[in-house]
Amino acid sequence: xxxxxxxxGCTNTPVLKQRGQHEVFCGLTSIIWxxxxxxxxxxxxxxxxxxxxxxxxxAGVMIFAEPRFATAILEETDLAGMADAHAELERTVAxxxxxxxxxxxxxxxxxCPSEVIKIDLATMAKKLSEKYDNRxxxxxxxxxxxxxxxxxxxxxxxxxxxxxxxxTDQTQLAVLGALPDVVQDQMLRLLSDMGLENVLVLPHARAxxxxxxxxxxxxxxxxxxxxxxxxxxxxxxxxxxxxPFPFGAQGTTAWLxxxxxxxxxxxxxxxxxIAAPKARAEQAIATVAKTLVGRSIxxxxxxxxxxxxxxxxxQECGMHLTEVGTPYIHRALVGPDLEALPSDIILSEGQDVxxxxxxxxxxxxxxxxxxxxxxxxxxxxxxRTKWAIELVFSPIHFYEQAADLAGLFARPLLRADLxxxxxxx
Amino acid sequence: xxxxxxxxxGPPHVGxxxxxxxxxxxxxxxxxxxxxxxxDLLFTMIERRNHRPPVTYTTFQARDLGSDTATLFKSACLxxxxxxxxxxxxxxxxxxxxxxxxxxxxxxxxLGLPIPVVAxxxxxxxxxENFGADETFFQIVKHVAKPVERSENISCNLIGPTALGFRxxxxxxxxxxxxxxxxxxxxxxxxxxxxxxDIADLxxxxxxxxxxxxTGEMACRYLERALGQPYTKTVPIGVGATADFIAEVxxxxxxxxxxxxxxxxxxxxxxSVDSTYLTGKRVFIFGDGTHAMTAARxxxxxxxFDVVGLGCFNREMARPVRTMAKSMGLDALISDDYLEVERxxxxxxxxxxxxxxxERHIGKRLGIPCAVISAPVHVQDFPARYSxxxxxxxxxxxxxxxxxxLVMGLEEHLLTMFRDDFEFSDSAGxxxxxxxxxxxxxxxxxxxxxxxxxxxWLKDAESELRKIPFFVRGKARRxxxxxxxxxxxxxxxxxTLYEAKAHYAx
Numbered sequence: 001x002x003x004x005x006x007x008x009g010c011t012n013t014p015v016l017k018q019r020g021q022h023e024v025f026c027g028l029t030s031i032i033w034x035x036x037x038x039x040x041x042x043x044x045x046x047x048x049x050x051x052x053x054x055x056x057x058x059a060g061v062m063i064f065a066e067p068r069f070a071t072a073i074l075e076e077t078d079l080a081g082m083a084d085a086h087a088e089l090e091r092t093v094a095x096x097x098x099x100x101x102x103x104x105x106x107x108x109x110x111x112c113p114s115e116v117i118k119i120d121l122a123t124m125a126k127k128l129s130e131k132y133d134n135r136x137x138x139x140x141x142x143x144x145x146x147x148x149x150x151x152x153x154x155x156x157x158x159x160x161x162x163x164x165x166x167x168t169d170q171t172q173l174a175v176l177g178a179l180p181d182v183v184q185d186q187m188l189r190l191l192s193d194m195g196l197e198n199v200l201v202l203p204h205a206r207a208x209x210x211x212x213x214x215x216x217x218x219x220x221x222x223x224x225x226x227x228x229x230x231x232x233x234x235x236x237x238x239x240x241x242x243x244p245f246p247f248g249a250q251g252t253t254a255w256l257x258x259x260x261x262x263x264x265x266x267x268x269x270x271x272x273x274i275a276a277p278k279a280r281a282e283q284a285i286a287t288v289a290k291t292l293v294g295r296s297i298x299x300x301x302x303x304x305x306x307x308x309x310x311x312x313x314x315q316e317c318g319m320h321l322t323e324v325g326t327p328y329i330h331r332a333l334v335g336p337d338l339e340a341l342p343s344d345i346i347l348s349e350g351q352d353v354x355x356x357x358x359x360x361x362x363x364x365x366x367x368x369x370x371x372x373x374x375x376x377x378x379x380x381x382x383x384r385t386k387w388a389i390e391l392v393f394s395p396i397h398f399y400e401q402a403a404d405l406a407g408l409f410a411r412p413l414l415r416a417d418l419x420x421x422x423x424x425x
Numbered sequence: 426x427x428x429x430x431x432x433x434x435g436p437p438h439v440g441x442x443x444x445x446x447x448x449x450x451x452x453x454x455x456x457x458x459x460x461x462x463x464x465d466l467l468f469t470m471i472e473r474r475n476h477r478p479p480v481t482y483t484t485f486q487a488r489d490l491g492s493d494t495a496t497l498f499k500s501a502c503l504x505x506x507x508x509x510x511x512x513x514x515x516x517x518x519x520x521x522x523x524x525x526x527x528x529x530x531x532x533x534x535x536l537g538l539p540i541p542v543v544a545x546x547x548x549x550x551x552x553x554e555n556f557g558a559d560e561t562f563f564q565i566v567k568h569v570a571k572p573v574e575r576s577e578n579i580s581c582n583l584i585g586p587t588a589l590g591f592r593x594x595x596x597x598x599x600x601x602x603x604x605x606x607x608x609x610x611x612x613x614x615x616x617x618x619x620x621x622x623d624i625a626d627l628x629x630x631x632x633x634x635x636x637x638x639x640t641g642e643m644a645c646r647y648l649e650r651a652l653g654q655p656y657t658k659t660v661p662i663g664v665g666a667t668a669d670f671i672a673e674v675x676x677x678x679x680x681x682x683x684x685x686x687x688x689x690x691x692x693x694x695x696x697s698v699d700s701t702y703l704t705g706k707r708v709f710i711f712g713d714g715t716h717a718m719t720a721a722r723x724x725x726x727x728x729x730f731d732v733v734g735l736g737c738f739n740r741e742m743a744r745p746v747r748t749m750a751k752s753m754g755l756d757a758l759i760s761d762d763y764l765e766v767e768r769x770x771x772x773x774x775x776x777x778x779x780x781x782x783x784e785r786h787i788g789k790r791l792g793i794p795c796a797v798i799s800a801p802v803h804v805q806d807f808p809a810r811y812s813x814x815x816x817x818x819x820x821x822x823x824x825x826x827x828x829x830x831l832v833m834g835l836e837e838h839l840l841t842m843f844r845d846d847f848e849f850s851d852s853a854g855x856x857x858x859x860x861x862x863x864x865x866x867x868x869x870x871x872x873x874x875x876x877x878x879x880x881x882w883l884k885d886a887e888s889e890l891r892k893i894p895f896f897v898r899g900k901a902r903r904x905x906x907x908x909x910x911x912x913x914x915x916x917x918x919x920x921t922l923y924e925a926k927a928h929y930a931x
Contacts, residue, residue, distance in 0.1 A: 028460065049429075053436060054463045057467055072426045095428055116525060145461065146487040147487045371466070375470075
């Protein structure tokens with residue numbers, strides 16, 4: 001099923017970099033899933049009405065189940081003087097914590113306006129942590145659109161979390177990246193079957209989960225967008241494990257094998273742990289891949305998941321890659337996946353959306369992976385699209401989700417075959 | 426600094442985008458960081474538009490801040506002009522760009538483009554989305570509209586509809602039909618559908634129909650001053666308002682005897698005996714000022730509801746909403762604080778909420794049915810079918826929409842009579858509306874002690890209260906507690922409950 005093996009390896013493929021309009025979310029968007037993952041955390045964005053409106057609109061639907069996020073909206077008076085803004089923030093936090101006494105971790109999240117007027121949220125967080133001694137841990141990170149793109153919000157959050165972790169000399173495996181609960185449990189079962197019980201998962205769901213990091217911590221990322229968190233772990237002395245990301249049967253196997261190698265798990269143990277789920281995944285992928293094999297796909301930059309997903313679709317589903325666009329290429333993380341991509345693709349980093357739209361129309365792929373702002377306009381021009389954001393909101397990692405992941409790409413193609421009424425928008 | 430969980434309106438630049446997206450051959454260059462492009466999905470996803478909004482965002486980054494964001498803005502303007510060839514260019518800044526003070530208007534002016542360039546002042550830290558739309562359209566009109574000869578036939582302009590507006594698409598069609606019946610042509614509809622050339626032609630119309638004061642009033646006032654065009658003050662939502670609107674048009678065009686029969690089914694549906702059960706149902710009304718006020722009139726005069734709460738989220742409309750609330754013996758709730766609105770609804774325990782998508786969720790939580798009458802919008806507010814709010818058909822749509830979420834007449838009686846039927850109980854909600862049944866667990870406090878007084882409910886009174894259907898239980902609880910409190914009664918018995926019932930039955 002793989003494409004021509006003679007042309008594999010994208011490590012040295014020149015990267016197309018164009019500077020124009022970026023059609024991407026800012027890092028604040030990560031809060032939409034982070035606030036669900038971290039049960040005792042609250043995310044307070046210090047920003048503008050735009051930030052509040054984004055959070056409300058970003059998921060395409062409003063989430064009304066008592067959100068654990070809010071915006072402290074800056075007003076004209078706050079822009080006047082810095083001291084004023086600090087006092088105002090203190091008052092706002094007091095108001096918030098009295099409403100939500102269950103909150104153990106409070107994230108003060110920087111935004112474009114708070115960064116531009118230079119509100120020192122780091123110092124504020126420190127001060128507030130002292131004020132609410134032992135009751136609430138106040139941490140700062142930035143989700144601003146001038147510094148972060150979409151999933152980089154989680155990266156910045158995790159970086160801040162890691163910075164605050166206590167030191168340990170214990171030998172342990174740490175897995176970085178927020179995963180859906182069911183997926184995380186599957187992962188821990190797999191690791192446990194490999195004999196690895198002492199696993200730290202970050203971000204941790206509750207503040208009182210024992211979590212520490214140090215020179216005997218070996219860590220691996222479950223998400224490809226965690227460049228800053230990765231670097232912070234290295235600064236803390238932890239040792240990175242490089243591997244392709246755990247998408248599909250091959251990706252998951254390679255990811256687990258890299259961990260096994262680092263921890264000296266023998267091959268028989270590894271094979272015993274993965275044989276059954278791997279076989280299930282391969283069989284399930286084969287069924288779904290019938291729709292995908294030989295079809296072409298084009299990625300707009302969105303979540304940084306593009307390169308690992310392109311690897312899965314090309315290597316395991318037989319899809320033909322045209323352009324793989326990603327907001328940012330962090331080679332320490334996606335290097336192993338890049339090595340497995342065909343070398344004749346267009347690899348683009350950053351964006352000039354108008355030029356990229358010209359390219360996608362030129363190329364006329366069978367499927368285009370793009371953000372919500374572009375999907376319907378491209379459908380109206382005759383392309384089939386897959387919303388990229390769904391890939392961040394769905395369980396897609398590891399063996400048991402491998403076919404579901406392929407299914408996310410197959411569905412728009414199957415749907416196009418089902419509909420007999422044309423499409424005039 | 427204001428703590429905000431949900432907002433009713435976006436920032437002012439979203440209003441500007443609504444105007445630009447509604448129009449043709451207009452392009453907006455917005456000085457903004459990359460995240461602000463989220464606004465595109467409001468139009469492509471919620472409204473299912475088949476085109477990207479005509480907006481170029483400069484998407485500056487942190488590293489640009491130290492160097493030259495102004496150059497970035499200028500090149501974005503030039504590239505947008507070259508690529509999209511608009512007839513008119515709007516330029517403005519979002520909240521972050523407002524702080525870096527690059528003066529988009531001056532920069533764009535200096536480029537010497539061969540088309541009109543309209544600079545927008547969108548004060549993000551003071552104003553909101555509706556203001557942004559109103560201001561943007563006013564600026565376009567001010568720049569482009571010029572005195573021209575009036576049309577031979579009597580004609581008007583439809584002013585106010587924008588992209589992402591609540592039922593604007595269908596209101597335009599309904600009003601065009603209504604005006605046609607009156608012998609009035611529609612000269613231009615704007616912003617929705619209009620080109621800059623159409624704006625230049627606004628002066629051909631004899632008068633303006635102000636459809637939505639929120640997004641069109643500044644332009645109408647300007648056109649009245651500058652081009653001598655009167656504009657209509659009645660928003661024709663509801664049978665009575667539509668009749669008044671027709672009369673107002675008659676006055677303006679010098680045909681005061683214009684027929685004012687509104688061919689709507691609402692009056693008969695409301696009068697038919699099946700609707701008797703609607704009498705005096707307690708409704709809470711909240712939305713933008715225009716839709717809230719028109720809804721209040723319909724609720725009281727055309728359906729026979731009891732309006733127990735009225736308010737709006739846009740402060741610009743506070744004055745007329747307050748006046749109307751006062752005429753109904755109410756204090757208006759003027760607030761854009763979602764939690765404050767939720768508290769007001771919980772306190773009043775209405776039987777029906779007429780609100781926005783936000784109140785729909787409040788209703789879900791409190792177990793109170795809700796019909797949506799106003800923005801903020803949701804994908805469901807752009808139905809495939811024709812469903813205006815204005816004119817005769819709008820009144821039909823409103824009757825159906827409001828009555829649907831309620832438990833219907835005979836079912837209401839059956840629920841009262843046979844409360845212990847395990848399948849047919851009030852916790853299941855209206856039987857014809859299973860998909861929208863309120864959750865089993867209601868937020869209503871069902872403890873022995875009343876929520877905000879020291880009055881104790883005796884056990885048998887408490888269980889008697891539970892026999893009252895959920896949609897009036899809140900009212901019964903409140904009335905009984907008030908009755909007890911007024912008389913210094915510390916414990917509520919079954920007798921107290923029925924004494925209160927008799928007292929309030931007047």
